Amino acid sequence: MSTNHDKKLSELYDLKEMYETRLKSDNIDKSLKIHYQIMLDSINEKIEKRQIFRKYFTQRLEKSTVCPSCHKEMSSHDTAQVIQCMRNFIKS
Numbered sequence: 001m002s003t004n005h006d007k008k009l010s011e012l013y014d015l016k017e018m019y020e021t022r023l024k025s026d027n028i029d030k031s032l033k034i035h036y037q038i039m040l041d042s043i044n045e046k047i048e049k050r051q052i053f054r055k056y057f058t059q060r061l062e063k064s065t066v067c068p069s070c071h072k073e074m075s076s077h078d079t080a081q082v083i084q085c086m087r088n089f090i091k092s
Helices: 002-026 030-057 080-089
Strands: none
Touching: 002 030, 002 080
């Protein structure tokens, strides 16, 4: 599961880099620039939420952090529940 999670995270970082590069381009019109920024914001949000699961397993998670899948505090999760939430989150 971790390998798939890492692969998806790597793909998100690649997309993030692509959109950041496109945003820096001087010869794109304003509507396209707005679209790129919206996509970049969405990618950043997904990366941030996936990092929550990584922090859980490396035990660097703040107790009040909310699960991006079930919206309960992560501190109430056992390992099996975290794995299930991670699967659900990745599918969505």
